[in-house]
Every structure is written in C-alpha cells, then in structure tokens.
Amino acid sequence: MRFKQLAIEGGAKAVKQTGSYPTKIHVDELLELLDLWEFPAATRKTLATAIRKSAKEIKGPHLFRYYNPRPSKVEAAEKKFGKFIGVPYCLAVNSCTSALIAAMRALGIGKGDEVIVPAYTFFATASTVGACNAIPVIADVDDTLTIDPKDVARRITPRTKAIVVVHMLGVPAQMTELKALADKHKIALIEDVAQAAGGSYRGKMLGSIGTIGCFSFDYYKILNSGEGGFVTTSNEWLYTRAQSWHDCAACWRPNRYASERREGELFCGENYRMSELQGAVALAQIRKADKILNGYRTAKQRIVAALVLPRGVKLQRLADPKGDAGSNLVIFMPNVEKTKWAMKAMQAEGVPAGGIYDAKVKDWHIYTHWDHIMEQKAVAPDGLPWSGVKKSELPAYTMDMCPHALDYLSRSVIIGVNSNWRAADCRAIAEGINKVLAKV
Numbered sequence: 432m433r434f435k436q437l438a439i440e441g442g443a444k445a446v447k448q449t450g451s452y453p454t455k456i457h458v459d460e461l462l463e464l465l466d467l468w469e470f471p472a473a474t475r476k477t478l479a480t481a482i483r484k485s486a487k488e489i490k491g492p493h494l495f496r497y498y499n500p501r502p503s504k505v506e507a508a509e510k511k512f513g514k515f516i517g518v519p520y521c522l523a524v525n526s527c528t529s530a531l532i533a534a535m536r537a538l539g540i541g542k543g544d545e546v547i548v549p550a551y552t553f554f555a556t557a558s559t560v561g562a563c564n565a566i567p568v569i570a571d572v573d574d575t576l577t578i579d580p581k582d583v584a585r586r587i588t589p590r591t592k593a594i595v596v597v598h599m600l601g602v603p604a605q606m607t608e609l610k611a612l613a614d615k616h617k618i619a620l621i622e623d624v625a626q627a628a629g630g631s632y633r634g635k636m637l638g639s640i641g642t643i644g645c646f647s648f649d650y651y652k653i654l655n656s657g658e659g660g661f662v663t664t665s666n667e668w669l670y671t672r673a674q675s676w677h678d679c680a681a682c683w684r685p686n687r688y689a690s691e692r693r694e695g696e697l698f699c700g701e702n703y704r705m706s707e708l709q710g711a712v713a714l715a716q717i718r719k720a721d722k723i724l725n726g727y728r729t730a731k732q733r734i735v736a737a738l739v740l741p742r743g744v745k746l747q748r749l750a751d752p753k754g755d756a757g758s759n760l761v762i763f764m765p766n767v768e769k770t771k772w773a774m775k776a777m778q779a780e781g782v783p784a785g786g787i788y789d790a791k792v793k794d795w796h797i798y799t800h801w802d803h804i805m806e807q808k809a810v811a812p813d814g815l816p817w818s819g820v821k822k823s824e825l826p827a828y829t830m831d832m833c834p835h836a837l838d839y840l841s842r843s844v845i846i847g848v849n850s851n852w853r854a855a856d857c858r859a860i861a862e863g864i865n866k867v868l869a870k871v
C-alpha cells in the first residue's frame with residue numbers, strides 16, 4: 432500500500448468534516464427533567480411533542496461550570512448571592528458540608544487543632560471538623576438555642592483555631608460577643624448559615640460578619656437547589672484557598688498553570704464543584720429570596736402577635752428579632768411532660784408542631800446522639816482526628832457536658848413556619864397554639 436502525503440507535510444486532511452450529531456446531553460435528558468416538575472399529563476405531552484419536534488434546532492446544555500461556552504449559571508448564582516449577602520467573594524459548592532470543609536481548609540485547620548461548635552446543630556458542623564483531622568470541642572447553647580458565648584470563652588485553649596457559630600432555626604446568634612471573643616483570641620469565626628440564609632444581625636447579613644460564611648442549598652433550607660451550598664467571605668486569600676480546595680488540583684486560580692503566587696496556594700484538594708443544573712435552580716431561588724423571606728417573616732410575626740402566653744411559657748430569646756429569617760417559632764414549656772403533651776395537642780389542632788429533644792429518639796442535631804464523636808470513631812487505622820492530640824488534651828465528651836442544651840431542647844415545642852401562609856392561616860395556627868397553651 433502506498434502511503435499518502437501527511438497533512439502535516441502539505442497533504443490532504445484525512446478528516447475533512449464529521450457528521451453533525453446531538454450533544455452528549457440532549458432532549459432525552461430535558462424530558463427527564465420535565466418529570467421532576469410533575470406537569471399535568473396534557474401539558475407534559477404538549478411540551479414533549481414540541482421539544483421532540485424542534486430537537487434538531489435545540490442545542491444541548493453544557494452542565495460543567497468551567498470551559499462553558501455559554502454564560503455559567505453557577506457563576507451568575509455566585510455573583511447574585513455574593514451581592515445578596517454583601518461580600519465581594521462568593522464560591523458555589525455542592526453542599527454546606529463541603530462549604531464548611533473548604534472554609535476550614537482555607538483557614539489552614541488540620542491535625543491537632545481545635546474548633547468549637549455548638550451542642551445543638553446538624554451533625555455536619557461537628558463532623559466536618561473531624562473530617563479536617565481537627566478536634567471538635569462542643570460548647571453549650573443558651574435560651575437563644577445558639578452557641579453561648581460564655582461557654583465558648585471557657586472552652587478556648589491554645590489549640591483553638593476557630594469557632595463555628597450556627598444561626599440555628601433561622602435566628603441570628605450572638606455575634607457581637609462571639610466576634611469580640613474571636614478577635615481577642617485571634618481565631619477565626621466561621622458562620623454556619625445553613626438554616627438562616629437571608630437572616631441578619633444588627634443590619635448585617637449573616638455570612639458577612641465572621642471570617643467566612645457557609646450556606647446550604649439543600650432541599651430543606653430557606654433557599655434550595657436540591658443540594659448545594661456557598662462560601663462567602665471578604666478575604667481574597669481565603670476565597671482563593673477555598674476555591675482551590677473545591678476544585679481538586681487548584682486548577683482555576685487566576686493563572687491556571689502558573690506556579691503558586693504565595694505559599695499556600697497549591698495543595699491537594701477535593702471536588703466540591705456545583706453543577707450547572709444546581710446553579711440554574713439556585714439562581715432562580717436567589718432571585719426570589721426577598722419574596723421568600725418576606726413570606727416567612729410576615730407569617731411568623733402574625734402568629735407571634737396573636738399569641739397569649741401563660742405564666743411559665745416563653746418564646747425563644749432572639750439576639751436580634753429584626754434579623755430573624757422567620758422560618759421557625761420555638762416555645763419553651765415549663766417542663767418535659769407539658770412539652771410532650773403540648774406538642775401532641777397542637778398537632779391534633781392541625782398545628783405543625785414538633786419537639787426537639789428526647790434522649791430516646793435519635794436525632795443528628797443534638798450532641799448526645801453524635802456517637803462518632805462521643806465514642807471517638809476514626810475512619811482509618813491512624814486514629815485521626817483523635818490521635819492528633821495528646822490523650823490528656825482531648826475534651827471530655829460526656830452526655831451531660833452541655834446541660835443547658837438538654838434542658839432547653841427538651842422543653843421546646845417547635846413550629847416550622849410556611850412562607851406561603853396567609854393571614855387566615857396564621858390566625859388559625861395562632862388559635863391552635865393558644866387553645867393548647869390555655870390548658871397548660
């Protein structure tokens with residue numbers, strides 16, 4: 432066989448043009464997405480027919496945020512959310528768990544360090560400390576159900592690198608006191624805003640007050656994209672490091688393949704990237720954040736204004752009532768028996784009431800159920816994070832180490848507010864609560 436002249440040497444190209452094929456992700460996937468929205472059958476059929484009919488003209492999506500030939504939804508969501516929170520740097524990630532790890536790694540937290548977390552929070556706040564090979568130190572909460580600055584002060588040691596303050600149940604924590612403590616000890620203040628996106632403290636948005644903020648956009652949160660999260664900060668260096676950690680090989684620094692500008696810019700990270708699917712949903716949610724928050728706040732205010740509290744019954748104390756996102760209403764009852772009864776009686780009235788703590792019922796939001804920490808479990812034979820400090824320096828993890836958390840949480844009736852409730856719904860909910868409280 433005679434070899435033809437190579438194209439590189441001026442010969443004819445072997446591949447002049449390939450056929451025109453649909454993109455990797457095309458109309459089948461779009462139709463699958465339609466089903467997530469549960470259209471009426473006739474609408475679904477009309478849409479499917481129209482989509483299939485114009486399949487040739489439809490260009491498929493590019494669901495990876497980088498290398499995207501179109502404007503990235505993830506990038507747009509970052510810009511919009513950063514503006515909403517009031518910070519210059521905002522990084523989209525795939526969960527708040529990822530956001531917390533990226534934040535701690537950005538801060539350089541690792542083996543032998545201690546990070547203070549509240550006794551009442553979703554377990555991820557504490558587990559991520561361990562995942563960074565650091566030691567979670569658990570501090571009590573007070574009648575705000577957020578971390579008690581006085582207990583935090585007692586638990587600071589020379590190994591403490593950060594405090595994670597959690598704005599639990601949509602309410603702002605006591606930021607003035609916590610910020611003063613963090614500044615005094617020159618340690619970072621990480622805000623876990625998973626449950627309080629859009630909340631504020633003394634006029635400043637939560638997630639813009641501490642060193643770095645971490646948000647969740649999972650399905651159950653105020654704003655959601657099914658799964659997702661954001662890291663917010665005013666510190667360019669922390670943003671750069673969080674961004675590097677979230678994209679395994681520190682790929683997307685200002686100059687992709689350049690050597691590091693400063694020590695600490697290159698390291699082995701993980702992959703927490705948000706997909707364009709999540710980015711698109713998150714962007715739409717952020718656009719209507721004010722409306723959603725207004726719905727929660729108005730509903731909660733209407734209910735609270737109509738409540739008649741008998742002696743011995745109190746509402747959760749709010750560090751800043753104006754900054755409350757309004758997603759939950761917590762009523763403290765005089766004792767555990769009355770709490771259990773009131774919760775059931777309110778449910779019977781149609782009020783979506785629940786209890787928070789029952790020692791016998793497993794709940795990942797209360798430290799006594801965190802077996803992973805209480806029993807110091809490790810993922811590998813190296814025994815980390817627990818082996819990272821001397822045994823004598825490990826905190827004593829005991830069931831009764833945060834007595835106020837157990838007391839308040841076992842006397843709490845919690846009502847999840849719905850942002851769509853109208854005035855009549857709020858009146859009915861308040862009436863249901865009042866009927867029960869009158870019998871306490």
Ligand SMILES: Cc1ncc(COP(=O)(O)O)c(C=O)c1O
Nearest residue numbers: 526527528553555625647648649
């Ligand atoms: C206070 C708190 N922190 C962190 C998380 C973790 O968020 P994600 O599910 O996005 O990882 C949650 C989720 O429930 C949470 O409530």
